[in-house]
Amino acid sequence: MASVKLTDVKKIYDNKVTAVHDFNLEIKDKEFVVFVGPSGCGKSTTLRMVAGLEDISEGTLEIDGEVVNDLQPKDRDIAMVFQNYALYPHMTVYDNIAFSLRLKKVPEDEVYERVTNAAQILGITEYLTRKPRALSGGQRQRVAIGRAMVRNAKVFLMDEPLSNLDAKLRNQMRAEIILLRQKLDTTFIYVTHDQTEAMTLGDRIVIMKDGYIEQVGTPQEVFDTPVNLFVAGFIGSPQMNFLKAKLLQEGSGYSVEILGAKIPLNEDQNAVLKGKNIGSQDIILGVRPEHTTVLFDRADNAIECTINVNEMMGSELHLHLSSANDDRIIVRLPTVDLTKEQRNSLAYGSRMYITFPAKVMHLFDPETERSLIDG
Amino acid sequence: MAKQAAAPIERMAGSKPHKGRQITLEIVTFLLFILFMMPFIIVIFNSMRTNADIINQPVGLPTDLGQFWRNITEIWNNPTFNFLSALRDSVIITVISLAVISIFSSMAAWVLVRNKTKWSNIIFLCYVAAMVIPFQVVMFPLLTWFRTVGDFLGIPMLRSYQGIIFAYLGFGEAMSIFIFHGFIKGVPLELEEAADIDGCSRAGTFFRIVLPLLQPVFVTVLVLNGLWIWNDYLLPLLVLGSSGTIRTIPLAVQGFNGAYVKQWHLIMSSTLLAMLPIIILYLFAQKYIVQGMVDGSIK
Numbered sequence: 001m002a003s004v005k006l007t008d009v010k011k012i013y014d015n016k017v018t019a020v021h022d023f024n025l026e027i028k029d030k031e032f033v034v035f036v037g038p039s040g041c042g043k044s045t046t047l048r049m050v051a052g053l054e055d056i057s058e059g060t061l062e063i064d065g066e067v068v069n070d071l072q073p074k075d076r077d078i079a080m081v082f083q084n085y086a087l088y089p090h091m092t093v094y095d096n097i098a099f100s101l102r103l104k105k106v107p108e109d110e111v112y113e114r115v116t117n118a119a120q121i122l123g124i125t126e127y128l129t130r131k132p133r134a135l136s137g138g139q140r141q142r143v144a145i146g147r148a149m150v151r152n153a154k155v156f157l158m159d160e161p162l163s164n165l166d167a168k169l170r171n172q173m174r175a176e177i178i179l180l181r182q183k184l185d186t187t188f189i190y191v192t193h194d195q196t197e198a199m200t201l202g203d204r205i206v207i208m209k210d211g212y213i214e215q216v217g218t219p220q221e222v223f224d225t226p227v228n229l230f231v232a233g234f235i236g237s238p239q240m241n242f243l244k245a246k247l248l249q250e251g252s253g254y255s256v257e258i259l260g261a262k263i264p265l266n267e268d269q270n271a272v273l274k275g276k277n278i279g280s281q282d283i284i285l286g287v288r289p290e291h292t293t294v295l296f297d298r299a300d301n302a303i304e305c306t307i308n309v310n311e312m313m314g315s316e317l318h319l320h321l322s323s324a325n326d327d328r329i330i331v332r333l334p335t336v337d338l339t340k341e342q343r344n345s346l347a348y349g350s351r352m353y354i355t356f357p358a359k360v361m362h363l364f365d366p367e368t369e370r371s372l373i374d375g
Numbered sequence: 376m377a378k379q380a381a382a383p384i385e386r387m388a389g390s391k392p393h394k395g396r397q398i399t400l401e402i403v404t405f406l407l408f409i410l411f412m413m414p415f416i417i418v419i420f421n422s423m424r425t426n427a428d429i430i431n432q433p434v435g436l437p438t439d440l441g442q443f444w445r446n447i448t449e450i451w452n453n454p455t456f457n458f459l460s461a462l463r464d465s466v467i468i469t470v471i472s473l474a475v476i477s478i479f480s481s482m483a484a485w486v487l488v489r490n491k492t493k494w495s496n497i498i499f500l501c502y503v504a505a506m507v508i509p510f511q512v513v514m515f516p517l518l519t520w521f522r523t524v525g526d527f528l529g530i531p532m533l534r535s536y537q538g539i540i541f542a543y544l545g546f547g548e549a550m551s552i553f554i555f556h557g558f559i560k561g562v563p564l565e566l567e568e569a570a571d572i573d574g575c576s577r578a579g580t581f582f583r584i585v586l587p588l589l590q591p592v593f594v595t596v597l598v599l600n601g602l603w604i605w606n607d608y609l610l611p612l613l614v615l616g617s618s619g620t621i622r623t624i625p626l627a628v629q630g631f632n633g634a635y636v637k638q639w640h641l642i643m644s645s646t647l648l649a650m651l652p653i654i655i656l657y658l659f660a661q662k663y664i665v666q667g668m669v670d671g672s673i674k
Contacts, residue, residue: 103574
């Protein structure tokens with residue numbers, strides 16, 4: 001259990017490529033923080049710097065108030081779970097889990113107690129005498145977690161631990177990590193490229209791109225108030241729709257004009273825009289698929305669209321639409337609300353209308369790509 | 376379409392058009408087997424014959440199997456050959472050479488793989504280049520160098536165990552590092568990082584994690600070097616000399632091959648004795664040799 005503080009941390013490789021730029025973050029004791037972003041965004045590099053597997057080029061890393069930049073990984077009191085499990089193939093499951101304890105010269109009775117206890121929590125007691133190659137992917141991942149668990153380390157690091165598992169097992173393991181976290185009650189740093197994992201696991205999410213932090217916040221914050229186009233597009237599935245639109249300032253209020261529809265903004269939005277002294281301008285309008293209402297008939301301030309693709313997901317339909325502006329729009333439509341006639345009318349090429357209230361609209365500057373309201 | 380699909384199925388079933396070809400191939404393979412085994416068979420048969428028999432008819436079947444034991448007893452009791460002493464010297468030189476070659480090569484290869492610098496590439500390329508230099512090119516400079524170094528350090532390098540073992544380390548290292556290098560590249564770095572986090576020192580990581588994983592390729596290196604060192608004649612002749620106190624089995628066998636008298640029955644029997652340990656080692660370890668080579672190259 002410990003706090004972790006990264007101050008102006010940078011990673012510059014020998015070939016002058018900067019993988020991480022000025023990373024500043026304070027992780028509180030017992031907090032579960034998730035680094036999320038696309039491949040090459042620097043999330044794993046940052047985690048590896050915390051682990052001590054990569055040198056820190058600039059800046060300081062503190063664990064529990066102590067600067068650990070120059071400490072070896074074994075002296076940082078951290079535990080880590082790797083993406084490919086990194087189990088020692090020539091050792092049994094028991095020996096794998098016991099390895100770090102034996103290196104610390106923990107008495108064999110205590111090793112036995114801690115290993116069997118961890119195995120019990122993870123449900124791998126019956127596999128303790130097996131070698132890792134005789135285990136399934138999910139079981140191997142549990143062993144890897146067990147190996148990290150028995151160390152009672154200050155910080156628990158996980159580098160994409162679920163990405164080698166199939167979708168079903170991933171969901172199951174995700175739930176188990178949530179339970180494990182409650183049992184261990186320690187500080188977690190978790191790296192993933194999967195926004196669903198980030199949203200479900202993290203107390204706070206750090207969204208990264210090209211070595212920079214784009215936004216840090218709780219899952220609800222980054223979902224509701226993304227500060228830029230990247231975060232808005234990255235968080236949420238299917239991703240947020242982006243439409244070309246115009247912001248109009250009329251008297252004391254603002255409205256968004258899109259394809260003939262004119263949607264007035266609410267008081268809070270007006271206040272923010274006015275505070276920032278923003279006038280009429282072109283904008284990119286962001287609307288999440290689940291916040292869009294589908295109409296089968298023409299209505300005021302509704303945008304006309306054509307259906308390109310109709311994806312049946314079971315409980316809902318994902319409609320891929322295109323507007324007259326050639327914007328691509330995805331809409332989620334719960335199937336339970338649809339009549340048979342309505343479902344039949346959602347064929348390729350059919351026309352339909354979409355609308356959304358002002359409070360779900362995200363307004364972005366096309367130049368800076370930053371949110372006009374939440375940034 | 377249906378016709379196309381049927382063709383491979385017919386081939387898999389081993390249909391008639393290929394049967395003749397198969398038999399021809401098998402006959403050719405068998406003849407090649409006989410051809411390659413012939414020297415070995417001649418050694419076995421002639422070790423069961425008398426010297427006069429062999430001189431009269433070099434290739435022939437043994438008539439009296441008891442002759443084998445008489446030949447062996449003669450070798451055993453021969454004071455010039457001194458089989459036990461030659462066996463002891465061969466074992467000492469082979470075992471220590473194999474130990475130092477395999478340990479030093481695996482450690483060197485590990486460091487070369489894990490330190491991705493320009494210099495580690497250059498050093499590795501030097502080792503690879505050393506593999507293609509023929510022994511005959513360096514054998515005389517080696518002797519001069521050994522004499523100079525020996526005189527300078529006061530450690531005899533010629534006619535000594537340390538000299539020949541050091542020479543074998545030099546000659547065996549290049550190929551061994553090459554084989555280990557290929558294999559270690561396939562060992563996931565995360566295993567070492569996990570060991571690092573678990574609290575292992577660098578040496579601990581090598582001996583507890585990396586070395587056990589090298590087991591198949593380790594056996595390959597041991598057998599390939601063992602075959603060569605055990606049977607080697609030229610390097611021991613140069614470094615140890617033909618009349619020194621240290622004599623390996625191949626040097627001792629040469630004692631039966633005099634300028635005027637050649638005792639063929641003893642040469643053949645002693646050759647068979649010399650071959651036996653390494654053949655047994657090879658038969659036990661041969662599955663690892665193939666596995667080790669494949670593991671290093673394509674995994």
